[in-house]
Amino acid sequence: MNEPYTGGCACGAVRYGIAAEPVGMNDCQCRQCQRESGTGHASHLTFPRSAVTVEGEASLWDMVGDNGTVKRRAFCPVCGSPVYMLFRDIPDYFVVRAASLDDPSRYTPQLVSWTAAGHAWDHLDPDLPKFDKMPPG
Ligand SMILES: [Zn+2]
Numbered sequence: 001m002n003e004p005y006t007g008g009c010a011c012g013a014v015r016y017g018i019a020a021e022p023v024g025m026n027d028c029q030c031r032q033c034q035r036e037s038g039t040g041h042a043s044h045l046t047f048p049r050s051a052v053t054v055e056g057e058a059s060l061w062d063m064v065g066d067n068g069t070v071k072r073r074a075f076c077p078v079c080g081s082p083v084y085m086l087f088r089d090i091p092d093y094f095v096v097r098a099a100s101l102d103d104p105s106r107y108t109p110q111l112v113s114w115t116a117a118g119h120a121w122d123h124l125d126p127d128l129p130k131f132d133k134m135p136p137g
């Protein structure tokens, strides 16, 4: 296996380590990701939760997506950075933000979701597969 994926918030109060490869990587242009990131999209790596260890106490905020998906957003109570996200209905997923990684160059997006909400100024790799909302499946 490769080196574990490590990362955390901007101030270092919340840290994670993941001893597995991501099961998926995507840019998401939905309005929720826009509001949370403060820009045009968020970049996510999804990992199997069983491979994850977290240090420090994140603040949690549950929110409901367009299709009823309940997402638990975990952010640092000190610096406010989004650190990870969990899904109530997919408990084995642990999703981190690409730039929270200690080495963000390990992020290689495979697709773009929610282009229906995207903005012209948020220009993403034209070669990536794009989906109006979530990819099927
Ligand atoms: Zn922090």
Ligand SMILES: [Zn+2]
Residues within 6 Å of the ligand: 028, 029, 030, 031, 032, 033, 034, 042, 114
């Ligand atoms: Zn999104």
